[in-house]
Amino acid sequence: xxxxxxxxxxxxxxxxxxxxxxxxxxxxxxxxxxxxxxxxxxxxxxxxxxxxxxxxxxxxxxxxxxxxxxxxxxxxxxxxxxxxxxxxxxxxxxxxxxxxxxxxxxxxxxxxxxxxxxxxxxxxxxxxxxxxxxxxxxxxxxxxxxxxxxxxxxxxxxxxxxxxxxxxxxxxxxxxxxxxxxxxxxxxxxxxxxxxxxxxxxxxxxxxxxxxxxxxxxxxxxxxxxxxxxxxxxxxxxxxxxxxxxxxxxxxxxxxxxxxxxxxxxxxxxxxxxxx
Amino acid sequence: xxxxxxxxxxxxxxxxxxxxxxxxxxxxxxxxxxxxxxxxxxxxxxxxxxxxxxxxxxxxxxxxxxxxxxxxxxxxxxxxxxxxxxxxxxxxxxxxxxxxxxxxxxxxxxxxxxxxxxxxxxxxxxxxxxxxxxxxxxxxxxxxxxxxxxxxxxxxx
Numbered sequence: 001x002x003x004x005x006x007x008x009x010x011x012x013x014x015x016x017x018x019x020x021x022x023x024x025x026x027x028x029x030x031x032x033x034x035x036x037x038x039x040x041x042x043x044x045x046x047x048x049x050x051x052x053x054x055x056x057x058x059x060x061x062x063x064x065x066x067x068x069x070x071x072x073x074x075x076x077x078x079x080x081x082x083x084x085x086x087x088x089x090x091x092x093x094x095x096x097x098x099x100x101x102x103x104x105x106x107x108x109x110x111x112x113x114x115x116x117x118x119x120x121x122x123x124x125x126x127x128x129x130x131x132x133x134x135x136x137x138x139x140x141x142x143x144x145x146x147x148x149x150x151x152x153x154x155x156x157x158x159x160x161x162x163x164x165x166x167x168x169x170x171x172x173x174x175x176x177x178x179x180x181x182x183x184x185x186x187x188x189x190x191x192x193x194x195x196x197x198x199x200x201x202x203x204x205x206x207x208x209x210x211x212x213x214x215x216x217x218x219x220x221x222x223x224x225x226x227x228x229x230x231x232x233x234x235x236x237x238x239x240x241x242x243x244x245x246x247x248x249x250x251x252x253x254x255x256x257x258x259x260x261x262x263x264x265x266x267x268x269x270x271x272x273x274x275x276x
Numbered sequence: 277x278x279x280x281x282x283x284x285x286x287x288x289x290x291x292x293x294x295x296x297x298x299x300x301x302x303x304x305x306x307x308x309x310x311x312x313x314x315x316x317x318x319x320x321x322x323x324x325x326x327x328x329x330x331x332x333x334x335x336x337x338x339x340x341x342x343x344x345x346x347x348x349x350x351x352x353x354x355x356x357x358x359x360x361x362x363x364x365x366x367x368x369x370x371x372x373x374x375x376x377x378x379x380x381x382x383x384x385x386x387x388x389x390x391x392x393x394x395x396x397x398x399x400x401x402x403x404x405x406x407x408x409x410x411x412x413x414x415x416x417x418x419x420x421x422x423x424x425x426x427x428x429x430x431x432x433x
Contacts (some may be wrong), residue, residue, distance in 0.1 A: 030376040031341075056376055
């Protein structure tokens with residue numbers, strides 16, 4: 001190649017500059033150094049160090065009289081609601097502006113973590129397995145699902161990483177209940193319109209809180225309702241489908257055995273394992 | 277404090293590298309204090325400031341870049357958004373529209389842009405602002421050009 005004739009001193013200078021940390025082609029715009037703890041804004045996806053962007057958002061918040069729920073990206077001025085960080089390939093964490101950092105407390109269980117992880121996994125043909133189309137076709141949606149409020153609470157907790165989500169949960173439940181009452185009144189409604197109405201209303205209700213995850217949340221809610229399962233059975237079916245082993249969600253024990261020996265089973269796990 | 281120092285050091289290295297790239301700006305850090313900088317900027321062409329070289333003084337706060345640097349003109353300039361006596365600059369990015377993604381270098385660029393596009397509706401120099409608001413472009417330009425000659429051009433001979 002012709003470039004071989006380049007003088008060695010130039011090559012060395014280039015070498016040196018490329019090994020310097022300051023020559024990171026994509027540094028954090030705030031500290032100008034290589035990004036530490038990659039964090040992304042939820043709307044514009046600009047990247048910063050976690051500490052840099054959190055410090056900046058708290059400065060922004062301290063300048064306003066009431067705690068803001070959004071902030072402008074330092075680079076593009078897009079309004080963002082949260083910082084996405086700790087992405088490890090399957091799950092991530094989210095920090096909402098105006099709340100204390102990393103206050104994820106005891107409420108966030110393994111089950112919450114598994115639900116959050118689901119939003120980063122392809123559910124594949126789970127909708128077929130759980131017979132979603134039958135749910136609409138045979139108008140099963142006219143029956144109330146008593147597991148829904150608890151399921152929704154856990155789902156929204158997992159997505160928002162916030163314990164007190166009951167207002168949002170009741171809001172979504174209320175929307176679904178009023179839909180069902182309407183469907184009961186106008187029984188001539190086609191099942192396709194019912195499904196469309198469901199998707200539209202639930203996403204409208206949830207979007208202000210779940211933003212970019214709303215579509216998937218609607219899908220998951222539909223899956224849960226259509227499955228007709230309770231929360232435990234739904235989790236079991238879901239994790240089995242994805243081939244996940246989640247502590248706290250039992251796979252090996254057949255369902256009907258659980259009521260027979262519930263306490264013995266728990267004791268077994270807690271003891272040293274030398275019992276029967 | 278440590279964070280601002282580290283970031284200013286990065287900017288210092290970047291300035292050394294970019295010196296050739298932007299001939300209109302010459303940023304210099306104080307020998308003994310990395311929080312004190314001065315800049316020489318060239319008056320933009322096709323403005324009454326053309327041909328002048330203006331000196332800016334930067335005082336960088338310890339919370340930088342979470343807080344903006346304080347910048348003022350050391351060279352006298354006749355411009356609606358610059359205080360005639362103190363050199364204070366009225367520019368939103370130096371106040372409430374500050375973003376930590378700005379650098380000293382890009383602030384200089386913003387000031388050059390402000391020189392070319394004065395905002396007569398938020399004047400620090402009312403005489404200059406009034407001339408522009410009254411539509412007396414010629415009056416404003418000749419005043420600005422005169423002060424550029426008087427204060428921003430090297431004396432001949």
